[in-house]
Amino acid sequence: MAAPDELFVWEGDWGLPSVNSDCLVVLAYAQFSGAPLKVHKVCNPWRAPGGVIPALRTAHKEALWRPSDIIIHLRKQKYNADFDLSAKEAADGLAFVALVQQKLVPAVVYALWVEPKNFAEVTRRWHAEHMSFPLGLFLPGRMQRHQLDKLRLLRGDTSLEADEQLEKELYRDAIDCMDLLAQRLGTQKFFFGDSPSSLDAFVFGWLAPILKCDLPNGKLQQHLKSLDNLHAFCANILLVYFPYNGAAPSTRRAESRDADHVPNRRVKQILSALAALGAMLSYALLTGMVSIRHGHRGALEHHPHSHHADHDDDDD
Secondary structure: OOOOOEEEEEOOOOOOOOOOHHHHHHHHHHHHHOOOOEEEEEOOHHHOHHHOOOEEEOOOOOEEOOHHHHHHHHHHOOOOOOOOOOHHHHHHHHHHHHHHHHHHHHHHHHHHHHOHHHHHHHHHHHHHHHOOOOHHHHHHHHHHHHHHHHHHHHHOOOOOOOOHHHHHHHHHHHHHHHHHHHHHHOOOOEOOEOOOOHHHHHHHHHHHHHHHOOOOOOHHHHHHHHOHHHHHHHHHHHHHHOOOOOOOOOOOOOEEEOHHHOOOHHHHHHHHHHHHHHHHHHHHHHHOOEEEOOOOOOOEEEOHHHHHOOHHHOOO
């Protein structure tokens, strides 16, 4: 029997199987289609193929990263959540997925990764606390810059910067999108009846973090909670398809934890910390930020200008 495809996703929290929207999209689609994936929940991108999460490593050792590519691969393996849709329903589904990507995704990216209070108090803090040292010092800042580049690409504006006007435009588009989704869903369990589709996976993946995460700036969350059917839609998917809310009991199918959680985790963390400390000290000596003064003190002396170093901008 062939080994199952392996899916690498960010760990879960806030009652979600993953804190990342792209990961939620893929996880939901896999559940809806019955794809037997082996899921690795990680907090270190470098443990995933290509250093990117989500990532799917196929049985043939090929790697895929974009949710759309992963879904196409699963369909080719006969795991198709859209199999029972009519041609019109399939076309409607594609149209609404495009709407989500155009109107909702930029606002969610902004709310979690760009809005200053949300990023500082929730997104950055969560990733820093769940990453091993020293990744938590610099990787969240690097991830934020990547998300800002993603937002600029989605908006088609390379000079885009965060400000009140941008936030207002993004949230207005997102609220319009939520209203259209709520209208389309109506009283149905899923967007096309009693069975979930890829559209349900995309909508769930991008709404669930806004619904479940306690953000200081919760404008999107307030509107989402006012739409009872969308609120119930997300809650139903979590209850039916992710009953353990991100936990990984031994009875759950084909799911494993990140290698960070093996018994020798503490030893690995200590060794990683010592290696990182050595690398940073070597860098400081080579660049002149720190010099060794020979004499009675034999101590390290800092140059006056060295205290301005910013770890978040470090690309090591």
